[in-house]
Amino acid sequence: MKAKIPPPIIALVMIAIIYLSSFITEPITFGYQTFISILIVVIGLSCAIPSFRLFAKHKTTISPFTPSETTALVTDGMYRYSRNPMYLGLVLLTIAATIFFGTWMGVIVVVAFVFLLNFLQIIPEEEALHNIFGEEYVEYQRKVRRWI
Numbered sequence: 001m002k003a004k005i006p007p008p009i010i011a012l013v014m015i016a017i018i019y020l021s022s023f024i025t026e027p028i029t030f031g032y033q034t035f036i037s038i039l040i041v042v043i044g045l046s047c048a049i050p051s052f053r054l055f056a057k058h059k060t061t062i063s064p065f066t067p068s069e070t071t072a073l074v075t076d077g078m079y080r081y082s083r084n085p086m087y088l089g090l091v092l093l094t095i096a097a098t099i100f101f102g103t104w105m106g107v108i109v110v111v112a113f114v115f116l117l118n119f120l121q122i123i124p125e126e127e128a129l130h131n132i133f134g135e136e137y138v139e140y141q142r143k144v145r146r147w148i
Helices: 007-021 033-057 085-101 105-133 135-143
Strands: none
Touching: 007 085, 007 105, 033 085, 085 105, 105 135
16 A cells, blocks of 8 residues: 555645645635535535445445555445545535635645545556455446546
8 A cells, every 4th residue: 555644634734734724815705605514514424334334234344544454345335335434524624624614725735635535546546446355346347436
C-alpha cells in the first residue's frame, strides 16, 4: 500500500484546512447553511458506520493498510451502491465542513481529498481485491460504481 496515514486522519486534516481557509477569505453565508451541513454529516455517517459494521459481520479486515488480508468480498448493504461507502462518508464530511464554514477554498480541498483517496488508497485496494477475488471482483466492479 502507498498510504501511510489512515484516511479518517487525512479527512480530519482536510477539515482543519477547510476551517483555516475560512479565515483567509470572506465566508459565504446563506439560509439553512448549518442545517444542510448537519444533514450531509448525517448522510456521510450513515454511509460509513453501517459499512464498518458489515466488515465486522463478514469478519474481514477493515485496515486500509492491509487489503491483502481481506477474507470476504462485501457486496451487501451500502456496498450494493458504492464500492467505497466508508470513503464516500469521509468525503461527505469534508463537503459538510466546506458548507458549514462557508469557504469556497473548501471545494479545492474536497477535490484534493478525492484525488488522494483515489490514487493512494482506492486504486491499490482495488488491485489487491482483484488479486484475491479475481473474476468475482471484476464482476462486482462492473455492477457497482467506485463512488456512487
